[in-house]
Each structure stands twice: as structure tokens, then as C-alpha cells.
Amino acid sequence: MSGRKPVVVLMCIVALLLQLGCSNSLDNAAIEQADAYYNSDADYTEFSLFVMDSNQEPIDLSTTAVGRKVSELTGVKLKTEYISGSDERTKASFMVATKDYPDLIAPHNEYATFRAADALVPLDDYIDKYGQNIKRIYSEQELNMLRDPVDGHIYYLTPYRKNSRLLYPSSGFYLPIAVLRGLGWPKITSFDQYFEIIKNYVRANPVYNSEPTIGFTALTDNWRIYTLFNAPNYLAGNPNTGGVWVDENYEAHSFMLSDWAYKYYKKLNEFWNEGLLDKDMFTQNYDAYKAKIASGRVIGFYDERWQIEDAIDVLEKQSVFDRVPIAMPVVFDGVDNEAYNGISVMGTGAGVCITRNCKDPETAFKFIDKMASEEVLKVVYWGFEGVDYTVQNGKFNLTEGQLRRINDPDYVHKRGLGSFWLFPHPDGGAKFSDGNYVFPQDTVEYMDYKYKDYEKEVLEAYKLTSMADLMAPPLETPYGFVWDIPIPDSEPEIKAANQKASDIARKYIARLIMSTPEQYDLLWQEYANKMKDAGYNMADEFLTEEIRRRIAERNK
Incomplete structure (x- = not known):
């Protein structure tokens, strides 16, 4: 196909667009013309x-x-x-x-x-x-x-x-705009304060659009349950480095049995027993989870921004802006740092x-x-x-x-x-x-x-230029993300232990959260014993070696 005639046509279209202010009809004409021009059936x-x-x-x-x-x-x-x-x-x-x-x-x-x-x-x-x-x-x-x-x-x-420069926080503990506005736009950093806000709001507003208000939910569908597993690590001020946290000596440690995990699931257990936790949390799929957020009746949850963008799009298209969730940098009391904007390095x-x-x-x-x-x-x-x-x-x-x-x-x-x-x-x-x-x-x-009018209200209220500025800047680590370190087939025992521990965690964390308060500590001990028997932290040594190898490679 000769390129001369289509190029001339495109130039004419561009001129018309500039003259007539880029009307929708001319935009569509330009798009259709471009599509037709590039619809080549060449022998590739x-x-x-x-x-x-x-x-x-x-x-x-x-x-x-x-x-x-x-x-x-x-x-x-x-x-x-x-x-x-x-x-x-x-x-x-x-x-x-x-x-x-x-x-x-x-x-x-x-x-x-x-x-x-x-x-x-x-x-x-x-x-x-x-x-x-x-x-x-x-x-x-x-x-x-x-x-x-x-x-x-x-x-x-x-x-x-x-x-690139972040427009939004990579992750966080979310609250709807309506809740934040009603409280005078506080920046929520305290774990206990965050859950107390949810509790008070649901008590005052038990129904939204003729349906029960949901205090807190979590994503547990298939592999996406990692958000439930990883949340305690964020609350402790660490970035997402997979199922481990990395200390100042570049040593990896599993946090699945940490005090952080115990405390987080204990709080969710409290919410479950008070009727504030989503009763379908462990049975709903990803689409149902997003649909609940898009309904506007969910008050709190932890997630990564990319997983909830579809739900936010629905709320925006329906102009239900006051129910759009905003991420907050929530950490345990006594924690001075947070890493919700993640790690900014080249991954592997x-x-x-x-x-x-x-x-x-x-x-x-x-x-x-x-x-x-x-x-x-x-x-x-x-x-x-x-x-x-x-x-x-x-x-x-x-x-x-x-x-x-x-x-x-x-x-x-x-x-x-x-x-x-x-x-x-x-x-x-x-x-x-x-x-x-x-x-x-x-x-x-x-x-x-990019920022819509309702987001500009949030930016003005918090005196920000970017929504991501609610959180600390992204970290730069000398070892990358860690979550992208694969366990090779040459380490079958580690792979088997990881899979077994993951299966145990999926089962027991659900049981812990849905147990009575009196059962929680006994179940936690049972869970800990089974995780230890499974070798839940067997990968720590391998990951530590890989972290240090990466640092050495980067320093060559």
C-alpha cells in the first residue's frame, strides 16, 4: 500500500482538529482513518x-x-x-x-x-x-x-x-472520602485509631443504600490472599518483600508467625465477633470483592491500588465520589516508618x-x-x-x-x-x-x-500535589523486591515446605479470624506448631543468600 495518500489525509484531519477544537466527531474520524491506514495485511x-x-x-x-x-x-x-x-x-x-x-x-x-x-x-x-x-x-x-x-x-x-512518579500510593489501608471528610480530613497512621474509626462509623451508619454497611473486608481469592498475608508486614513499617522481611544485615525472616501477624489477625477476629467483618470474606471471588467495594458500602480494607482500580472506575462512572476509597499509611503504634509506596528499583x-x-x-x-x-x-x-x-x-x-x-x-x-x-x-x-x-x-x-475534581478536593484538604504524597517516598533497596526471587526446582524441599506452609496459613488464618475470642490463642498455638512442622521458614536461608548475591552483582 502506498503511504503518500493516507499521510496527506491524516495531515488534513489534524488541521481540521486544530481548527475546530477537536470535536468528538472529528476525533472519531481521525481515529477511524488512522485505523484504516494501519490495517495492513503484509506478509509478516x-x-x-x-x-x-x-x-x-x-x-x-x-x-x-x-x-x-x-x-x-x-x-x-x-x-x-x-x-x-x-x-x-x-x-x-x-x-x-x-x-x-x-x-x-x-x-x-x-x-x-x-x-x-x-x-x-x-x-x-x-x-x-x-x-x-x-x-x-x-x-x-x-x-x-x-x-x-x-x-x-x-x-x-x-x-x-x-x-514513574506515582499518582497514587501503591497500597494502604483504605477509608472512603465521606468518612475522612466527616472527620475533618485526618491523616490516619495509627492501627488502633483506624479500626476505631471504622467501628464508630458502622455503628452510626449501619445501612448504606438499603444494604448492611461492611466494616472491613479482605481479598482472599486464590493467590490474591497474599494481601491478607502481607498486611502485617506493612503495619510493621516494612515494604513488600514477599513472605519475608529483610533486616539491616540483609537477612530474610518469615513474618507468618510474628507478633505483627498475631496482632493483626486478632483485630480481625475482634471485628468478626462484633459483626464488623465481611461475612463472605473467605468465600467470595475477586469479582465479588471488587463489586462490594464498588457498591460503596465497604468502609475499610487493605489492598494494593492496582487490584481495586476497576471498583474505583465504577464508583467514578456512577459519580459516587464520596465512597471512593483513599489509602492511609497505617502502622502499629510505636512504628516510626512506613513503606506503602513500595520499592523503586528495577525488579527481576x-x-x-x-x-x-x-x-x-x-x-x-x-x-x-x-x-x-x-x-x-x-x-x-x-x-x-x-x-x-x-x-x-x-x-x-x-x-x-x-x-x-x-x-x-x-x-x-x-x-x-x-x-x-x-x-x-x-x-x-x-x-x-x-x-x-x-x-x-x-x-x-x-x-x-489525571486528578478529578473530587481528588483535587482531597489534595487541597491534605495540602498535597500528589495523592502518593500521603505516604513516604518509595524505598530504594540494594537487593530489589525479593518477592521476585524464584525458588528453583533444585530446591524441592523448600518448594514443598513453602506450599505446605501456604496451605496451612490459608486454612488456619481463616479459622483464627472466625474463632471465638476464647479460642484464638489456642488456635494460634496450634497454627504455629503446624507451620513449624512444615518448615514455614525454610526459604529464609536461601533468600538471604540470593539477597546477598544480588547485592554483590549490583556492586560489580
Whole structure:
């Protein structure tokens, strides 16, 4: 297809948009024209990609406008499949047993499973020969951090880069705006105060929209129960480092039997017996949990922001702004620090890997490297000039209409904006060689637009410029996240102990919370004995070694 005529048409559309103020009808015309132009049926190399991450909303990467342009720029078309359900372990084990691998795989939590099965292609030589874009955005030190601890090879380029400036706290103990406004906008930091506020509010407001007000709930569906397991560690002032906390000597310690855990579940037990805890907490699935938050009748819960964004979107679309939850940096009394904004370092979680079944791994790697090029990154994250952004004097800008659209999840999904994030990309806040930000979210226009009027009320009340400023700044650790350290198959006893301890915790924490007050201490002792018998902290020594290895690699 000749590019001359469509480009002229696009230029005319852009001129009309500028003349007529970007009306919705002209916006739609520009989008449709861009879609038509980039709907190419060229003969591309096709690779299959399987995404193991059950968090990801399925999207056919090659059929969106962004995806089609990526194919045009790279010469590669992806045939993408996503895991069905949330049992990543079972799916990975089946793939390994049958050796039915796609060309490319994003293994998520099952990297160690595929690595142990020798299912993945080392990338070291390809990076040296063809990785010019990868070496531009990953330093030698960062590449060393991605080396497999067993054989020292690199099998993926992690997509878990340093964050952009945070718009919202990464996690926290939430309360609705209505509650905070009614109390005069206090910053809640005390564990006891937080739960007392909930108790008092529910007593004064037992019904919301003809349904019982829920004092506190928690997410317990499948692997997402980690939020219930991890909350005590946050209350003790620690960041999310998986199932352990790390001391000043870089030694890992499981906190599952800590005094923090005892105290937190004891409080939830108190709430259960007073009728303030969600009675469906241990039986509802993730969708039901989000629906309850979206109903506006839940007062308190702990979670990470990304898991509740769908519920917040529902509340916003219904204009029920006073029930939108706001995160608070709650800690136990006597704790002086908190880490709810998490850790801001490059993680080492798995990105896209090439499998042994790929017939042309060299071309596959060249495609992965091309995904890290500036011309592809501009399309992936910005979209199309004149449609998704404008350029004035070389600077990328976002009109009000464009800002509105990139904040619309349906539009972003349909267009495919940002949908290739599993592939290599720079840190948040990075800039292209022309001085423009890699990510629109880092621009001043985006930051100013993102907050809605009800959020601006919160910002003004707390004298903040960012909602994330309710919490301490993100931490930088010399060892990364820790939660992304996989236990290899070469450590079967640790893996077995971890699984057994997780099963025991899931069962007993529910029993502890739902027990009578008189039963709590006896059940806790029973729980502790079973966890110790299972070797609940067997991974501590291994994780300590890995933490110290990471520090040594980073310091090379």
C-alpha cells in the first residue's frame, strides 16, 4: 500500500482538529482513518506468544491499531494466547510435561518451572550481537542482575522497571472520602485509631443504600490472599518483600508467625465477633470483592491500588465520589516508618522468553530488541501523531480530548496503547533522544489532568500535589523486591515446605479470624506448631543468600 495518500489525509484531519477544537466527531474520524491506514495485511513473520500472567486482560496484540503498526515496524505478527483461569502452576506443569511450548512465553511466576525444564533459550550471545536497543536501556549492571542464579545466563529482559512518579500510593489501608471528610480530613497512621474509626462509623451508619454497611473486608481469592498475608508486614513499617522481611544485615525472616501477624489477625477476629467483618470474606471471588467495594458500602480494607482500580472506575462512572476509597499509611503504634509506596528499583521478574520450540530464535530476539527501539516505543506508549498526541516545536503534547481518551480504559484497550509492556522498555521518567518522555504519564499535562475534581478536593484538604504524597517516598533497596526471587526446582524441599506452609496459613488464618475470642490463642498455638512442622521458614536461608548475591552483582 502506498503511504503518500493516507499521510496527506491524516495531515488534513489534524488541521481540521486544530481548527475546530477537536470535536468528538472529528476525533472519531481521525481515529477511524488512522485505523484504516494501519490495517495492513503484509506478509509478516509470525510468532506465537503465551502470557502466563492471570492478571492480564486478554488482548490480541496484533489486531489493535498500535499492534498493527508494531507489526509494520518490526516485520513480526504475534499470535497471542492467555492463560485461562488463575492456576499458573498447573498450566506450566502441563506445558513442561507435553513440551508443547509456544515460540515466546511470558512465564510470570513460573519462570523457574520452565528454566528447570530447559525450555528456554539463553539470550546472552544474542544480546552481545544484536541487542543494541536493549543495551541502550539496560545497563551492564542491570543485565547482570537478570542472570539466572543456577547457570549465570540471561533468559529475559524484565519489564519491571523503576516507577514513574506515582499518582497514587501503591497500597494502604483504605477509608472512603465521606468518612475522612466527616472527620475533618485526618491523616490516619495509627492501627488502633483506624479500626476505631471504622467501628464508630458502622455503628452510626449501619445501612448504606438499603444494604448492611461492611466494616472491613479482605481479598482472599486464590493467590490474591497474599494481601491478607502481607498486611502485617506493612503495619510493621516494612515494604513488600514477599513472605519475608529483610533486616539491616540483609537477612530474610518469615513474618507468618510474628507478633505483627498475631496482632493483626486478632483485630480481625475482634471485628468478626462484633459483626464488623465481611461475612463472605473467605468465600467470595475477586469479582465479588471488587463489586462490594464498588457498591460503596465497604468502609475499610487493605489492598494494593492496582487490584481495586476497576471498583474505583465504577464508583467514578456512577459519580459516587464520596465512597471512593483513599489509602492511609497505617502502622502499629510505636512504628516510626512506613513503606506503602513500595520499592523503586528495577525488579527481576520475568519478561518475554524465547522457548526451545522456536524455530528461528535469532529473528525472535531481533524482534524483542526492536521492541526497545525509540520508533516502536513511541507507537506503543504514545500511539499516533495527530490522533493520540500532537507535536508542537518537537514536543509531544496532549490535548484535552487526547487526555480524556488515554484515561479511558476501554479506549486504551481497544487501541492497544501500552499493551506491549511485557517487552523491554526504559524506567519510568525516561526520555527519548529528542527530549520527549517515553511515557505520557510523566508529562505535566497528564499529571494535571489525571486528578478529578473530587481528588483535587482531597489534595487541597491534605495540602498535597500528589495523592502518593500521603505516604513516604518509595524505598530504594540494594537487593530489589525479593518477592521476585524464584525458588528453583533444585530446591524441592523448600518448594514443598513453602506450599505446605501456604496451605496451612490459608486454612488456619481463616479459622483464627472466625474463632471465638476464647479460642484464638489456642488456635494460634496450634497454627504455629503446624507451620513449624512444615518448615514455614525454610526459604529464609536461601533468600538471604540470593539477597546477598544480588547485592554483590549490583556492586560489580
